[in-house]
Amino acid sequence: MDKSREGKVKGRRQTGECMKEKEKVPVSANKTDESIVERFVVSSSPHLLKDINIPKIMHTVVIALAPAMVVSIYFFGISALILILTCIISSIATEAFFQRLRKRPITVYDGSAIITGILLALTLPPSFPVLGAVLGSVFAIAIGKQFFGGLGYNIFNPALLGRAFLQATYPVLITTWSKSLAGSGIDVVAAATPLALMKFDGEMTPYLDMFFGNISGSLGETSVLAIIVGGLYLRYKGYINWRLPLGYLGAIFFFGAIFWLFNPSKYPAPLFHLLAGGAMLGAWFMVTDMVTSPVTPLGQWIFVIGAGILVVIIRLFGGLPEGVMYSILLMNSIVPLLDKWTRPRIFGEVR
Amino acid sequence: MAESKGIYREFIKGLWDENPVIRMLLGMCPTLAVTNSVTNGLAMGVATTFVLLSSSIIASLIKGIVPTKVRIPTYVVIIAGFVTMADLFLKAQFPPISKALGPYVPLIIVNCIILGRVEVFASRHSLGVSIADSFGMGIGFTSTLVVLGAIREILGSGSFFGLQFLTESIFTPWVVMILPAGAFLTLGLLIGIINFIKSRSKERGHTNL
Numbered sequence: 114m115d116k117s118r119e120g121k122v123k124g125r126r127q128t129g130e131c132m133k134e135k136e137k138v139p140v141s142a143n144k145t146d147e148s149i150v151e152r153f154v155v156s157s158s159p160h161l162l163k164d165i166n167i168p169k170i171m172h173t174v175v176i177a178l179a180p181a182m183v184v185s186i187y188f189f190g191i192s193a194l195i196l197i198l199t200c201i202i203s204s205i206a207t208e209a210f211f212q213r214l215r216k217r218p219i220t221v222y223d224g225s226a227i228i229t230g231i232l233l234a235l236t237l238p239p240s241f242p243v244l245g246a247v248l249g250s251v252f253a254i255a256i257g258k259q260f261f262g263g264l265g266y267n268i269f270n271p272a273l274l275g276r277a278f279l280q281a282t283y284p285v286l287i288t289t290w291s292k293s294l295a296g297s298g299i300d301v302v303a304a305a306t307p308l309a310l311m312k313f314d315g316e317m318t319p320y321l322d323m324f325f326g327n328i329s330g331s332l333g334e335t336s337v338l339a340i341i342v343g344g345l346y347l348r349y350k351g352y353i354n355w356r357l358p359l360g361y362l363g364a365i366f367f368f369g370a371i372f373w374l375f376n377p378s379k380y381p382a383p384l385f386h387l388l389a390g391g392a393m394l395g396a397w398f399m400v401t402d403m404v405t406s407p408v409t410p411l412g413q414w415i416f417v418i419g420a421g422i423l424v425v426i427i428r429l430f431g432g433l434p435e436g437v438m439y440s441i442l443l444m445n446s447i448v449p450l451l452d453k454w455t456r457p458r459i460f461g462e463v464r
Numbered sequence: 465m466a467e468s469k470g471i472y473r474e475f476i477k478g479l480w481d482e483n484p485v486i487r488m489l490l491g492m493c494p495t496l497a498v499t500n501s502v503t504n505g506l507a508m509g510v511a512t513t514f515v516l517l518s519s520s521i522i523a524s525l526i527k528g529i530v531p532t533k534v535r536i537p538t539y540v541v542i543i544a545g546f547v548t549m550a551d552l553f554l555k556a557q558f559p560p561i562s563k564a565l566g567p568y569v570p571l572i573i574v575n576c577i578i579l580g581r582v583e584v585f586a587s588r589h590s591l592g593v594s595i596a597d598s599f600g601m602g603i604g605f606t607s608t609l610v611v612l613g614a615i616r617e618i619l620g621s622g623s624f625f626g627l628q629f630l631t632e633s634i635f636t637p638w639v640v641m642i643l644p645a646g647a648f649l650t651l652g653l654l655i656g657i658i659n660f661i662k663s664r665s666k667e668r669g670h671t672n673l
Contacts, residue, residue, distance in 0.1 A: 242636070256649075260656075281640035 167264070170403075171224030173350050177343035178231050178398065184339040185332040189239035193332050197234040199243050203250035204230035211259035225264050229253055232272035232398060235333025236391060236438070237279070238290050245283055249275040269445045270405045273438050280438070290329040306330045307389045308434040311381050323388040334391040344397030353401040356413045361396045362387055364421020372429060380429060391437040392424065399437075405445045412451035420444040471596040478600030484577045485608040485651075486658055491577040495609060496647040498568050502625050505613030507561045509606025511554065511569060513599070515546040516578045520586035520598035527587045539582045540573070547572045577605060615650050616641045 185193045208226040212219045233253055237246060253275025261267040280287050290306050306329050307318035322328050326336025333340070347353045369386035386392060400406060400417060407413050420440040427436025484490045494512070499505045522542050530538050551569045554562040562569065572578065581601055586594040617623055620641030622630030630637075640646045 245636075278640065281643060281645055282638040283636060284639055286636065 167225070168223045170352050171228055173352060174228050174347065174398070175224060175231065177347045177350075178228070178235070178333075180339035180342045181235060181333040181336065181394070182231065184326055184336040185235065185239075188326055188335060189332060192239050193234075195243060196237055196239070196241060196246050196332060197231060199246045200234035200237075200250045201227050201230035203247045204233070204254050207251045207254040208259070211255055212263070215259070215263075217263065220264070223264070226254060229258070229271045229275070232270075232333075232394075233275045235394060236272065236276045236331050238287060238331055240289055241279075241283075241286060245279060245286060248282070249279040252278045265404055267404055268449065269442055270399050270402050273399060273442050273445075276438055277442060306434065307385075308428065311385070311389070311434075317381070317385070318389075320384060320388060323385075331391065334394045337388050337393045340393040340397055344393075347397070347401070352403075353397070354413065356410065357401045357406055357417055358396040360414060360417035361400045361421055362392065364418045365392055365424050368422055368425040372425065386425065386428065390428075390435045395437040395441055399441050405448060407448050407451040407455065409452065409455040409457065412448075412455040415451055415455070416444050416448065419447075471592055474593050475596040475600040478597065478602070478604040479607070480604070482601075483604040483608060484601055485605060486655055489655075490580060491575050491605060493571065494568050494575060495612065496644065496651065498565055499609055499612040499616055499647060499650075500620065500642045501564075501617045501623075502610055502613040503561065504564050505609035506606065507554070507558070508565060508568065509602070509609040511550045512572055512575060512578070513602025513606055514550055515543060515572050515575075516581060516598045516602045516605075517595065518546045519543045519578060519582050520594045521591065523582045523586040524589065524591045524594040530587075535587065536579075536583070539579060539587075543578055543582070544573050577601060612647070612650055612654065615654075616646055620646060 204226040205221045209221045253271040257271035257274035258267045324337045366383045369383035372380040407416050423440035424436045498508045585597050619638045622637045
């Protein structure tokens with residue numbers, strides 16, 4: 114009874130697998146059957162397919178991430194470029210190595226490993242050592258993605274998992290921030306992020322600096338403007354659902370506002386929550402990850418609201434200044450359950 | 465001849481084919497908790513081997529006179545006695561190790577490897593075979609703990625047996641490896657690699673590696 118729906122729910126995750134099957138078919142079929150086999154593709158529903166595929170989506174996401182990358186290179190200089198390239202190359206190499214080891218078709222050109230590499234690099238501080246970035250990328254792809262079965266099977270966002278590993282591995286290095294250097298002649302200036310300033314020193318950063326990115330922080334999360342440009346491009350292309358980013362940011366705003374109204378002198382204003390740290394990058398590029406977010410509307414609402422609550426709680430009461438990474442990872446872990454619980458009932462189905 | 469061959473087989477199976485940690489996934493609690501350094505892993509392994517060996521000898525000797533209905537309580541009392549001995553010995557001779565292991569030494573009592581071997585093996589086999597079996601299991605357990613401890617200590621604090629050979633300037637320690645998360649990651653990867661080797665050797669037709 115539920116099979117058709119189940120197919121739809123799963124179909125999205127198996128798109129990558131279907132493509133591999135298609136490639137395989139002509140090899141296994143006889144020469145005489147080849148033309149017939151090519152014309153009839155046997156697959157589960159949905160049968161009406163759009164003219165999009167995994168490489169197309171992934172490369173669009175890479176284009177959408179371009180503004181954030183450009184801004185990070187502008188603000189943090191050559192070290193940002195080196196970190197981004199390191200993460201991309203080591204992600205691709207790890208993916209190819211494990212697909213070879215698992216005797217699977219090597220699909221590093223579909224762009225998913227590139228995105229993992231870029232996203233991981235964008236969450237690292239500019240002065241992070243290159244070898245550490247390689248370690249994070251290897252962990253992200255090997256344990257975060259390939260061990261679960263490759264693209265579409267991973268429970269957690271690989272880039273965030275890699276960053277979480279680096280956070281536990283190098284707790285000092287990953288919280289050593291340097292200020293953006295555009296226009297100054299100095300090499301490195303150690304500086305705290307707006308969130309750390311707020312949490313440990315009770316100091317506020319001007320909103321305009323946070324919006325344009327002239328602050329210290331991870332490579333790609335400083336400039337809210339660049340991220341929004343990329344996110345809106347993705348929305349225009351129709352590859353992300355409006356519920357996920359807006360729901361996430363809305364939940365952070367709403368729960369931040371509750372604490373702010375309760376005690377404005379102690380807690381930061383809700384707008385600060387939105388502009389600071391990785392909230393924007395997480396909302397547009399990590400919460401919206403097709404693989405690790407729920408497929409049903411109700412599930413998506415629970416997912417983003419839960420993550421939003423976690424961000425505010427970790428930022429205000431946790432030991433760490435930033436909570437975006439753990440909020441998304443924690444909610445990722447219940448996505449399979451959300452998909453199961455919130456599956457819409459078929460008309461006439463008895464509960 | 466047949467007897468000695470049996471003894472050898474029972475001894476060797478605990479090292480690889482039926483390694484209690486890697487193959488049977490028993491005794492996970494001490495495995496994950498105390499392997500943050502080689503010293504701790506080795507101490508825990510030796511203590512457990514001592515308790516396992518002694519309990520197996522006693523259980524094998526008294527197998528005829530213990531009523532079936534009360535055999536488990538009997539074994540628990542025997543094991544608890546030897547664990548108390550091991551605990552007091554460590555406290556007296558190696559206070560720092562005893563402190564580092566903390567509650568995990570008394571907890572050897574509930575280590576499922578020991579009760580498992582005593583219940584399914586020592587209580588049903590003769591003395592010689594039981595000794596071989598428990599000794600093999602003990603060595604298998606200890607070696608796995610030492611390997612885990614070595615990986616975690618080298619990567620997590622840049623030292624081996626407490627000897628600092630990687631300085632901060634050339635290697636930044638991976639703090640995660642001495643945290644609980646590092647224990648799970650290392651054990652999982654180790655089991656994964658060994659399963660991979662096993663399946664590879666099976667594919668090639670070798671049954672024993």
